Amino acid sequence: MQAEQQENQRPPKNNEMDSEGTDLDSAVAVQLIVRSKRHPISGPGSAALESWVSVSSSDTLTPSPEGTACSSSQHTQPYVATTEGWREDTSAPTSTAPGVFTPGLCSSMAATRSQMLTQDGEPSVAGMVRQRKPQTQLLDLPNEVLFYILGFLEVCDLLATSRTSHHLRTLSLTPYIHKTRLRRTRALLPPLLTSPSRPSRPDLVRRCIVLTHTAFASRKLAHNLASIRLARQLAARPSAETLVERCVLPRECLPGGGGGVASALVARKRAVEKERVKDRLRGWVGSVWKGEVGRREEGVRLREERAGVGRVWRLRRFWEGVGRGEVTTAGEGGGI
Amino acid sequence: MATNQSLKLQNTFRPNGRVFEVERSAAEHSAVVRMLLEDFDEPDLLVTIIPISIDTSDDTLAKVFEWATHHKNMPKPALDDDGDRDEVVTIQLASWDDEFFSDIDSETLYGILIATNYLDIKPLYDMAVQVVVNMVRGKSTKQIREILGITSDFTAEEEAAIRKETAWAYDGEEVPNETS
Numbered sequence: 001m002q003a004e005q006q007e008n009q010r011p012p013k014n015n016e017m018d019s020e021g022t023d024l025d026s027a028v029a030v031q032l033i034v035r036s037k038r039h040p041i042s043g044p045g046s047a048a049l050e051s052w053v054s055v056s057s058s059d060t061l062t063p064s065p066e067g068t069a070c071s072s073s074q075h076t077q078p079y080v081a082t083t084e085g086w087r088e089d090t091s092a093p094t095s096t097a098p099g100v101f102t103p104g105l106c107s108s109m110a111a112t113r114s115q116m117l118t119q120d121g122e123p124s125v126a127g128m129v130r131q132r133k134p135q136t137q138l139l140d141l142p143n144e145v146l147f148y149i150l151g152f153l154e155v156c157d158l159l160a161t162s163r164t165s166h167h168l169r170t171l172s173l174t175p176y177i178h179k180t181r182l183r184r185t186r187a188l189l190p191p192l193l194t195s196p197s198r199p200s201r202p203d204l205v206r207r208c209i210v211l212t213h214t215a216f217a218s219r220k221l222a223h224n225l226a227s228i229r230l231a232r233q234l235a236a237r238p239s240a241e242t243l244v245e246r247c248v249l250p251r252e253c254l255p256g257g258g259g260g261v262a263s264a265l266v267a268r269k270r271a272v273e274k275e276r277v278k279d280r281l282r283g284w285v286g287s288v289w290k291g292e293v294g295r296r297e298e299g300v301r302l303r304e305e306r307a308g309v310g311r312v313w314r315l316r317r318f319w320e321g322v323g324r325g326e327v328t329t330a331g332e333g334g335g336i
Numbered sequence: 337m338a339t340n341q342s343l344k345l346q347n348t349f350r351p352n353g354r355v356f357e358v359e360r361s362a363a364e365h366s367a368v369v370r371m372l373l374e375d376f377d378e379p380d381l382l383v384t385i386i387p388i389s390i391d392t393s394d395d396t397l398a399k400v401f402e403w404a405t406h407h408k409n410m411p412k413p414a415l416d417d418d419g420d421r422d423e424v425v426t427i428q429l430a431s432w433d434d435e436f437f438s439d440i441d442s443e444t445l446y447g448i449l450i451a452t453n454y455l456d457i458k459p460l461y462d463m464a465v466q467v468v469v470n471m472v473r474g475k476s477t478k479q480i481r482e483i484l485g486i487t488s489d490f491t492a493e494e495e496a497a498i499r500k501e502t503a504w505a506y507d508g509e510e511v512p513n514e515t516s
Contacts, residue, residue, distance in 0.1 A: 138446060138468070138484040145449050145465075152469040163477040163498055164486045 348387045354394040358401050362408035367456035390454045396447030437467050
C-alpha cells in the first residue's frame with residue numbers, strides 16, 4: 001500500500017496530516033454511518049462481507065491519512081516495535097484516533113489480523129472466533145498500551161519485566177522508554193531541589209547538620225581544651241596507696257597487696273564475707289529470740305490470769321459464767 | 337444542549353454484539369464519541385446505532401460504560417490534550433473507583449485497557465494502567481510472571497546470557513532454575 005510507505009519514511013508528517021485529517025474522517029464516517037443504517041448488521045456472514053465492502057470503498061474514497069493511520073496500527077500490531085519513530089506515530093492519540101474512528105476500516109483491520117494469525121486465505125468469522133483465546137492476557141494488549149504501562153515503571157521494574165519474556169524484553173528495553181524516563185526525571189528533579197520543604201543552608205547550619213569553617217575550628221579548639229584539662233586532672237590524682245590508706249580503696253586493689261585474690265574478685269569476696277557474718281548473726285538472734293520471748297509471753301499470760309487484768313480476759317470470764325448460769329441479769333451491768 | 341440524551345453504541349467486532357444505551361454525558365468521556373458528536377450534531381445521530389469495534393467482551397464494555405455513567409458529571413479533558421508524559425502524576429483512586437477495580441478480574445482489566453484505549457477514555461485508561469503498574473511495581477521477575485501469567489519463552493542459554501548481562505541486579509533473588 002502506498003500509504004504505508006509514506007508512513008515508514010517519516011513519522012512527523014503524521015502530525016501535519018492530523019489537522020486536515022479530521023475533516024476527511026468525518027466525511028467518511030458519515031458515509032459509513034449511513035451505510036450501516038441502510039444495511040443493519042444482522043448475521044456473521046454479512047458482518048464480514050460488510051467489512052470487506054467498506055475496505056474497498058474506503059480505499060477509493062479516502063486520501064492518505066485514513067489509510068496511513070489504520071494500516072500503521074494494523075501492521076505494527078503483531079510485530080515488536082523497536083524504533084522510536086514508530087512510537088511517536090502511535091503514541092499521540094490524535095494520530096490514531098481518527099483512523100480507528102471509522103467502523104468499516106477497523107473491522108477490516110481486525111479481519112486482516114485474524115487472517116495473519118490463522119493463516120487463512122479468506123477472512124471468515126470462523127477465523128475471527130478461532131483467533132480469540134480463552135483468556136485475554138497482558139501480552140495480548142496492543143504494544144502502545146504496554147508501552148504506556150511500561151512508561152510508569154522505574155529502572156528496576158523495567159529490568160524485571162525485561163527478563164520475563166521476549167516480547168516484554170524488546171518492549172522494556174526500547175530506547176524510547178528510557179529516554180522519556182530520563183526526560184521525566186530531569187523535569188521532576190529541579191522542583192524537588194527548589195521546593196520550600198527543603199531546608200535552607202542557614203537552617204542546616206543552625207541544626208548543626210552543616211558545619212561552617214568557624215564552627216569546625218571552634219569545635220576542634222574545644223576538643224583540644226578538654227583534652228588538656230583532662231590530662232592535667234588525671235596527673236593530679238592521688239596515688240592508689242594514699243587511697244588505700246584513706247580506706248577509699250580496699251587493700252586488695254594494690255598491685256602487690258594482699259589476700260591472694262584477684263582484684264576483679266575483691267567485691268565478690270567482700271560480699272561473701274558480709275553474707276557469712278549476717279548468717280551467723282541471724283542464727284544467734286533466732287535462738288535467743290525464741291527462748292526468751294516464749295518464756296516471757298508465758299509469764300505474762302499466767303500473771304494476767306492470776307490478777308484478772310485485761311478487758312478481754314474479764315469479758316471471757318463473764319460470758320463463761322453466763323453460759324454456766326452463774327451470773328444473774330442484775331449483776332450483768334456490774335460484770336461488764 | 338440537553339445532556340440527558342441517550343446514544344446507542346454497538347460492538348460490531350463480533351456478530352450480534354450487544355447494543356448499549358448510554359447517556360450522552362457519560363458517552364462523552366470517550367474522546368472518540370465526543371469528536372463524532374462535535375462533527376455531526378444532528379438528531380439523526382441520536383437514533384443511529386454507533387458502531388464500535390473492539391476486541392473485548394460485551395461484559396467488559398458494560399463495565400466501561402458503568403464507569404462512564406457513574407462519572408458522567410466529571411469534567412472531561414480537552415480534546416487536543418494529548419497527555420504530556422513529562423509530568424506523570426500517580427493517580428489516587430477514589431473510593432468508588434477503588435471498589436470498581438477491586439472486583440474485576442485481570443481479563444476484564446485488560447479488556448478495559450483495550451476498550452478505553454480505543455474509545456480514548458483518558459481517566460479510566462490512566463486508572464487501569466495505574467492498576468497494572470501497581471501490580472508490577474517492586475516485584476521480581478518470577479513474581480511478575482506469576483501475576484501477569486507470562487510464560488517465559490527464553491531458552492536456557494538466553495536466560496543465562498541475560499543473567500550474566502545484568503548480574504548486578506540479581507542481589508537477593510533466588511538463583512536460576514526458573515526455566516527448567
